[in-house]
Amino acid sequence: MAFVQFSQVSLAFGDRDILKNVSVNLQTGTKAALTGANGAGKSTLIKVMAGLVQPDSGNRICQKDARIAYLPQSGLTHHGCTLREEADKAFQFGYDIQKEIDGIGDMLKAGNGNTQSLLERQAGLIAQLEDSGWHRREAQAESVLIGLGFSQEDLSRQTEEFSGGWQMRIALAKALMQNPDILLLDEPTN
Ligand SMILES: Nc1ncnc2c1ncn2[C@@H]1O[C@H](COP(=O)(O)OP(=O)(O)OP(=O)(O)O)[C@@H](O)[C@H]1O
Ligand SMILES: [Mg+2]
Known part of the structure; x- marks a missing residue:
């Protein structure tokens, strides 16, 4: 049973609050879509969820040994092998x-x-x-x-x-x- 949970997660870049007291609970079988205006903080939220960016405050809990795959929005290139x-x-x-x-x-x-x-x-x-x-x-x-x-x-x-x-x-x-x-x-x- 995989899960990832946020409680009261906040993150600011400089003096701009990007995430403010966000709570999310994704359980096994959940299919969730995130929508919002450009620059609203969707990619940032996903990076925090993937564990790649640390929030300023709040908790992120992920089931032990859960395997997470993350596809970034852009910028991926591959080289050097078949x-x-x-x-x-x-x-x-x-x-x-x-x-x-x-x-x-x-x-x-x-x-x-x-x-x-x-x-x-x-x-x-x-x-x-x-x-x-x-x-x-x-x-x-x-x-x-x-x-x-x-x-x-x-x-x-x-x-x-x-x-x-x-x-x-x-x-x-x-x-x-x-x-x-x-x-x-x-x-x-x-
Ligand atoms: N590492 C960073 N340092 C400073 N500001 C950042 C950083 N990453 C993102 N931002 C800013 O935080 C805001 C949210 O960015 P984010 O990429 O999360 O938005 P988004 O909702 O995914 O936007 P889009 O729909 O364009 O993909 C933007 O104003 C962005 O410029
Ligand atoms: Mg984005």
Whole structure:
């Protein structure tokens, strides 16, 4: 059950209040849309929700281990690898979990720590990895990319060859293919 909650969150840039005593409660299954005038603070609110910007006051609570994917409004470009390799970066969370599972395995072998709690943590991580679809990441990446209009041939192209609109699609694809608990999209239709 993923959730992210704000209570009484405020944030100012200089002497301008952008967020003032904002409370939000997003529970599992919630689909929320945020509308407001240009400059009203929508992107700022989403960044605070993603945990990328700290508010001046108030609390942000997010469920432990909840995976958040965030698509910024603009400015994303990719370079230095193929589309297939870039897509694989979306699954970094799985590599991190796998590393922790292996680390616990090493501790168990060496007889370090509390065996019972290490086994429980390890079982939890294995289940989390299973649920996330990480073991099917290649097929998942391909199906999301093809679904967003990329071709099979595009998968082996260098990412810098894609235009601005396609760069945002790469970012959107990466957010979607992570199958995150919480998906934050800032004007994805741009
Ligand atoms: N890092 C920053 N430092 C100073 N001012 C900022 C910063 N980030 C945003 N602002 C200002 O805060 C206000 C809210 O910006 P924000 O980008 O959150 O608005 P928005 O509702 O997403 O607007 P838009 O509809 O144009 O995307 C704007 O006036 C913006 O210029
Ligand atoms: Mg914005």
